[in-house]
Amino acid sequence: xxxxxxxxxxxxxxxxxxxxxxxxxxxxxxxxxxxxxxxxxxxxxxxxxxxxxxxxxxxxxxxxxxxxxxxxxxxxxxxxxxxxxxxxxxxxxxxxxxxxxxxxxxxxxxxxxxxxxxxxxxxxxxxxxxxxxxxxxxxxxxxxxxxxxxxxxxxxxxxxxxxxxxxxxxxxxxxxxxxxxxxxxxxxxxxxxxxxxxxxxxxxxxxxxxxxxxxxxxxxxxxxxxxxxxxxxxxxx
Numbered sequence: 262x263x264x265x266x267x268x269x270x271x272x273x274x275x276x277x278x279x280x281x282x283x284x285x286x287x288x289x290x291x292x293x294x295x296x297x298x299x300x301x302x303x304x305x306x307x308x309x310x311x312x313x314x315x316x317x318x319x320x321x322x323x324x325x326x327x328x329x330x331x332x333x334x335x336x337x338x339x340x341x342x343x344x345x346x347x348x349x350x351x352x353x354x355x356x357x358x359x360x361x362x363x364x365x366x367x368x369x370x371x372x373x374x375x376x377x378x379x380x381x382x383x384x385x386x387x388x389x390x391x392x393x394x395x396x397x398x399x400x401x402x403x404x405x406x407x408x409x410x411x412x413x414x415x416x417x418x419x420x421x422x423x424x425x426x427x428x429x430x431x432x433x434x435x436x437x438x439x440x441x442x443x444x445x446x447x448x449x450x451x452x453x454x455x456x457x458x459x460x461x462x463x464x465x466x467x468x469x470x471x472x473x474x475x476x477x478x479x480x481x482x483x484x485x486x487x488x489x490x491x492x493x494x495x496x497x498x
Contacts, residue, residue, distance in 0.1 A: 309470030348420015
């Protein structure tokens with residue numbers, strides 16, 4: 262039995278045993294106190310706070326996007342799809358279990374060395390310069406050229422020089438793909454993508470182990486596979 266189911270059962274007993282004004286007041290107080298605790302536990306926020314890493318309720322890696330964005334992406338199929346990440350982390354491991362191929366760029370050599378020991382064979386990790394935006398973008402472009410003229414079904418901008426990498430993201434995203442920009446309430450995100458002709462959906466909310474809410478934004482063209490009506494509407498677990 263889940264915690265919400267248990268609470269509903271307890272409330273039903275209280276409602277039968279006590280006068281309505283009293284039972285309503287108890288329900289209001291219990292709901293106000295229990296809801297944030299249940300959310301923190303079920304989402305993995307509680308565990309992420311103590312692990313100081315983005316994990317779900319079972320301790321498995323999860324992206325550091327907002328929870329509404331994670332839920333949206335978690336319920337989509339990425340079978341046979343290719344993911345490009347600017348900024349790697351637990352999201353790399355999460356994507357590796359969902360997509361056919363993941364290409365991740367990062368400028369932290371020590372972190373990439375640690376990550377390289379944990380990723381499966383469908384992940385390619387690329388180290389780029391941390392000396393400035395021009396050097397970083399140049400390294401990214403050179404690596405993409407070595408990979409060949411390919412597009413990606415989802416481009417995730419979650420690190421490095423986010424604003425300066427916008428032109429690269431727009432160039433390599435597949436026509437029916439999308440770009441996910443985390444922390445899109447900063448980094449001049451709106452200005453960088455304003456003239457792209459893409460649509461945008463914003464996912465505001467909390468993220469694993471973080472106290473302040475922020476925004477993750479999805480940029481997409483008409484016909485993006487992520488917005489297909491064939492995707493089922495899944496009830497949250």
